[in-house]
Amino acid sequence: MTAVVPRRALISVSDKTGLVDLGRALAERGVELLSTGGSAASLRDAGLEVRDVSDVTGFPEMMDGRVKTLHPRVHGGLLALRDEPSHRAAMEEHGIGAIDLLVVNLYPFEATVASGADEATCIENIDIGGPAMIRAGAKNHDWTTVIVDPEDYDALLAELAAHDGGTTLPFRQRQAAIAYGRTAAYDAAVATWMARYEDTPRRVAAAARLSQPLRYGENPHQDAAFYVDGSGRPGVATATQHQGKALSYNNINDTDAAFELVADLPPMSVAIIKHANPCGVATGETFAQAYCRAYDCDRTSAFGGIVALNGILDEATARAITEIFTEVVIAPGATDAARAVFAAKKNLRLLTTGTLPDPRMPRRAMRQVAGGWLAQDMDVGHVDPAEISVVTKRAPTDDQMRDLMFAWTVAKHVKSNAIVYAKDGATVGIGAGQMSRLDSSRIAARKALDVAEVLGLPHSAAQGSVVASDAFFPFADGLMAAAEAGARAVIQPGGSMRDDDVIRAADEAGLAMVFTSMRHFRH
Incomplete structure (x- = not known):
């Protein structure tokens, strides 16, 4: 297929970046400009001749702008196959003019949600006509060029300059792919926001935009990129x-x-x-x-x-x-x-970053597995010290309790099985990601010995420390490894069938131990 030279363009954008320059460049090529609302006003203010879409449809914009482009003379102009006789006949019968170029970007729904706007404002920023036009034009990319991002304006003008004022099929295909990616991400953002009305959403979708290509992934043979979700x-x-x-x-x-x-x-x-x-x-x-x-x-x-x-x-x-x-x-x-x-x-x-993330803000995490996705709430669980149960004869001191809470928070961010020794508000040994909790205990104890060697201490840095375990000790062996390393107080979720054995062992070793009733597995 030869290049398609656009004779008529419909421009309707919320982001006015580069709009006037684009409109002027198209007008200089003899392209008729159709537009709506604020886009039309911006183009006219720049001295460009613009025809209102309402003149084409015969209907004014109504319902606060909710209805303006949802009309056969718009969608027929975008969808018509120019080489299909029945389509051409329908266009002539109903006064439908071809729209060869569509430039649309959508109401800023994602930015509105991220700003913390109220529900009514967010709903008003759900675009209806824009996605419908984009999908129509992209479907008919054999004839229609669709541009949804201001960053592609220069590419469009370069394409027109290189092909005698027309666009090639590969260019239109690429822009159609970008267009469908945009509407898919937009709908995903809306669906994610609306999902709070379902206990467990029947369908889930993720919306993200390319931030930067990466040289490679975890290893050089893996392709990778970084996408941002716009949550702020x-x-x-x-x-x-x-x-x-x-x-x-x-x-x-x-x-x-x-x-x-x-x-x-x-x-x-x-x-x-x-x-x-x-x-x-x-x-x-x-x-x-x-x-x-x-x-x-x-x-x-x-x-x-x-x-x-x-x-x-x-x-x-x-x-x-x-x-x-x-x-x-x-x-x-x-x-x-x-x-x-x-x-x-x-x-x-x-x-x-300017500020810190809120560690208690509810949010969802998704992980791909073969043939599907796992979805869960992020672990934003926190334990109030007043809700912690002392289960041993000896209770932790105030200083130990502060260290226990510190170690417990760190353990939440360590891959399971996780063991964390801490003393005076600092970790002195961390065991992470082992198949056995006993192994994690031993690794953390070994790390504490390394700290002692580096600092010239006469004993393990875990001597007099506290220890946190992200999940219960299924047997007393892991607890005894911690005691042997020098820990004097323990924080763990509890809940094992052998809790009584573990508590007994802690008492025999003179340890203070508390249960949180909350687990922090992190895989």
């Missing part, structure tokens, strides 16, 4: 990158894990993440102190890791971080002095 949740998707090369797939995954963890912790907390697991987490009087305490938990793993802070990065902390190689630092903000320190480290990426 503070994190990697919304962050400003101040320096450093582009983020990789693994950088993004780890940085997200780090930032969500520190958002869950008390102020002045720092987390160091490696392969989506914390290798050191601490609070402090200053961020520099918190960073150094987190670093001491596992200095080996911290090399090449991701660092997250839940406050403003300052110069002293920046200097401490730059003493070893770090991939990414993310924080709500950074001082000019801190940024100046990082400027000397060209490969270090610095991200700032």
Whole structure:
């Protein structure tokens, strides 16, 4: 098929970016401009000749603009097959003119929801006519060119310049694919918002827009890209990158894990993440102190890791971080002095988000499996210390209870099976992702011995610590491993058939133990 030269364009956009320049370029090529509402006004204000869609349909815009393009003379012009005699006859009989070019972007529903607007405002920003026109024009891409993103205006004009004022079939096919992707994402966003009216949605859909292609995925042979969902949740998707090369797939995954963890912790907390697991987490009087305490938990793993802070990065902390190689630092903000320190480290990426995500905000997570998807609420569960049950003869001290709550929060962000030793608001040993809870206990204890060796302590860093387990101890062996490492208080969900045996073992070892009745598996 030869290039199709557009003679008539329908333009109806909510995002007016580049609108006047596009309209002027089309008018210079002799393209008749049809338009609606604000788009028509913007084009006329620029001195361009525009015909109102209402003149074509014979009906005025009505119902506050809800009804303006839903008419056979619009959809017939978009859908008509120009080489089909019956279609041409219908066009002549009913006065339907061909629409060769459609430029439409939709009401800003996603942005409206993200802004926290009330329900009525969100509903008014559900576009009806726009998606209908886009789908019609994209279906008829043999004849109709559809543009849904202002970023494609230049590509359209380049295409017209290269093909004597026309568009080629490959170009129209690509734009049709982009168009259907847009309407699918739009409908998914609306469906996701409306899903709160169903207990378990019968159908689910995800909406996201390409943010950046990535060099590769977890491994170089895997293609990858980063998409953002427009929810506005503070994190990697919304962050400003101040320096450093582009983020990789693994950088993004780890940085997200780090930032969500520190958002869950008390102020002045720092987390160091490696392969989506914390290798050191601490609070402090200053961020520099918190960073150094987190670093001491596992200095080996911290090399090449991701660092997250839940406050403003300052110069002293920046200097401490730059003493070893770090991939990414993310924080709500950074001082000019801190940024100046990082400027000397060209490969270090610095991200700032302006604020922290709300760790208690309900949201859904989806994971693909063969032939389907698993969907669940994100784990935003929190335990109030007043609701925790002391199950041993000895109760934890106030200091131990603070450390237990800290260790419990960190364990929530460690891959299962998770064991976390903590002392004075800092982790001193973390065991993650083992098939056996006993193995995780042993690994965490081994890490605590490594900390002692690095710091020159005469005993394990777990001596006098507390320990958190993300799920119950099915046997007393894991608990005994913690006791042997030096832990003096334990926090765990409880709920095992052998709870009585575990409690008895804790009492015999002189441990204080509390049950939360909440599990934090993280696979």
